[in-house]
Amino acid sequence: MPSSERIVPVEALREAARSYAEATSQRQAAREIGLSGTGFRAFVDGTDPHPATVRKLTEWYVQRQAAAGDVSADAGLAALSLLVTHLPPGERADAARRVAEFVSTLRSGGTAPLPEWLVRAASRP
Numbered sequence: 001m002p003s004s005e006r007i008v009p010v011e012a013l014r015e016a017a018r019s020y021a022e023a024t025s026q027r028q029a030a031r032e033i034g035l036s037g038t039g040f041r042a043f044v045d046g047t048d049p050h051p052a053t054v055r056k057l058t059e060w061y062v063q064r065q066a067a068a069g070d071v072s073a074d075a076g077l078a079a080l081s082l083l084v085t086h087l088p089p090g091e092r093a094d095a096a097r098r099v100a101e102f103v104s105t106l107r108s109g110g111t112a113p114l115p116e117w118l119v120r121a122a123s124r125p
Helices: 010-023 026-033 037-044 051-068 073-084 089-106 116-122
Strands: none
Touching: 010 026, 010 037, 010 051, 026 037, 026 051, 037 051, 051 073, 073 089, 073 116, 089 116
16 A cells, blocks of 8 residues: 555554554564564554555554444545555545445435545545
């Protein structure tokens, strides 16, 4: 995921990884994210992550948010970005907007308001 497509700020990923490691262990956090212990420590210590590391962290972050039932705007937009990541770069923004529009139509009769991130993603040009 090129840096121009990073939806979740690296510092948010770093803080989430650091907090999870404090609650469990660095070894467990690294394993769940899919990083080596050395790579995990380097990341939480502040190194600029490789795009593959960002992708792994973003996937882990989205899964943790979904499991907690509290999907933040960052996690929602990241999930949308992950859905279209295998499309050609020039088609991703339009595809993400179209997916968000479709999901919005599925909820159109619901009583709960749409999440702000979904409204924002569906209205992107």
